[in-house]
Amino acid sequence: AQSVTQLGSHVSVSEGALVLLRCNYSSSVPPYLFWYVQYPNQGLQLLLKYTTGATLVKGINGFEAEFKKSETSFHLTKPSAHMSDAAEYFCAVSASSNTGKLIFGQGTTLQVKP
Amino acid sequence: SQTIHQWPATLVQPVGSPLSLECTVEGTSNPNLYWYRQAAGRGLQLLFYSVGIGQISSEVPQNLSASRPQDRQFILSSKKLLLSDSGFYLCAWSWETGNTIYFGEGSWLTVV
Numbered sequence: 001a002q003s004v005t006q007l008g009s010h011v012s013v014s015e016g017a018l019v020l021l022r023c024n025y026s027s028s029v030p031p032y033l034f035w036y037v038q039y040p041n042q043g044l045q046l047l048l049k050y051t052t053g054a055t056l057v058k059g060i061n062g063f064e065a066e067f068k069k070s071e072t073s074f075h076l077t078k079p080s081a082h083m084s085d086a087a088e089y090f091c092a093v094s095a096s097s098n099t100g101k102l103i104f105g106q107g108t109t110l111q112v113k114p
Numbered sequence: 115s116q117t118i119h120q121w122p123a124t125l126v127q128p129v130g131s132p133l134s135l136e137c138t139v140e141g142t143s144n145p146n147l148y149w150y151r152q153a154a155g156r157g158l159q160l161l162f163y164s165v166g167i168g169q170i171s172s173e174v175p176q177n178l179s180a181s182r183p184q185d186r187q188f189i190l191s192s193k194k195l196l197l198s199d200s201g202f203y204l205c206a207w208s209w210e211t212g213n214t215i216y217f218g219e220g221s222w223l224t225v226v
Contacts, residue, residue, distance in 0.1 A: 032213050043204055043217035044158075051213070090158065100146055100208035100215035101173075104158040 002027045002093045006105035014113050019063075019078040021108050023091035026072065032094040033074040034102065035065055039087045047089075050074065061085070086112045116141035120205040120218035127225055133178075133192040135221050137205030140186065145207040147188040148215060149180055152202040164188060165210075200225045 007022040025031055032051050036044040048059025055067040065076045074091060088109050092102040120137040127133060139145050149161045160173045162180035170180050177196050181189045188205055205218040 034214070036217075041220070041222070043219045046214060046216065049214055092158075094213045100148055100206065100213060101160055101163060102158075102215060106157040 002031065002095050002103045004091050004093050004103055004105035006089075006091050006108050008108055009106065010109045010111065012111040012113060013081045015083055016080050019076070019081045019085065019110065021076040021089050021091075021110065023065075023074045023076065023105060024072055025074060025091070025093045027093055027095060029095055033065075033067060034092040034094070035059065035063070035074075035076050036090045036092065037061075037087050038090065038107075044090060047076070081110075081112045083112050083114065086110055116207070116216070118205060118207055118216060118218040120203075120221055122221060123219065124222045125224070127195050127223065129197060129225055130194045133190070133195050133199070133223070135190040135203055135205075135223075137188045137190075137218055138186055139188075139207045142207070142209070143185060144210045145186065146210060146212075147182060148206040148208070149188065149190050150204045150206060150217075152204060152220075154201075158204070162190070195223075195225045197225050199223065 003026040005024045034049045035047040037047050038044045047063050048057045050057045050067045058064045063078045065074050088107045090107050091105040094102050117140045147164045150158045152158050164170050164182045178192050203221045206215040208215045
């Protein structure tokens with residue numbers, strides 16, 4: 001079975017500071033990992049995903065994440081936060097390559113202070 | 115390009131009333147379709163998924179049901195709503211053999 005743990009339900013950073021959102025997963029098979037962003041009252045938008053290959057994955061809006069098998073982690077980072085990054089972020093894992101049955105973490109709300 | 119639409123965006127319904135949320139996908143054929151629910155502070159939970167017309171799998175026992183009358187149409191229903199059915203409902207789709215899901219804009223349901 002798969003599971004996802006996002007460490008920290010709320011993260012606050014200053015504009016221009018590093019953003020680090022933590023995600024750890026549990027999977028009995030090689031995982032497929034995703035980060036989604038949700039702006040208020042909207043659906044979820046895919047930021048980036050890891051399936052196979054390069055462990056450092058670049059996504060939209062300057063975000064990237066690194067798959068670390070030894071640490072079972074897939075942390076999301078951005079070098080410099082922008083006010084528009086304020087949103088809720090979800091990490092998710094899928095056990096299979098051909099299904100969209102994702103297991104989501106509880107989400108992390110990112111606050112960006114001016 | 116592919117688009118997904120769901121409606122209504124907001125719904126306030128009394129306890130015991132029926133529910134129908136609709137979702138359609140454009141620009142693709144034979145998509146996999148999903149209904150997720152997002153309750154406050156509880157992340158997203160997969161409710162139903164469908165790999166084809168009339169093929170529905172339920173992930174959790176509940177007061178809701180789903181139907182897929184056409185290839186690109188997915189409907190979430192209830193005969194009698196409960197207070198606990200309140201939440202944000204998200205329709206999503208993926209390619210037939212894909213693992214990335216793409217979400218609609220969501221529907222807020224408040225049961226009063």
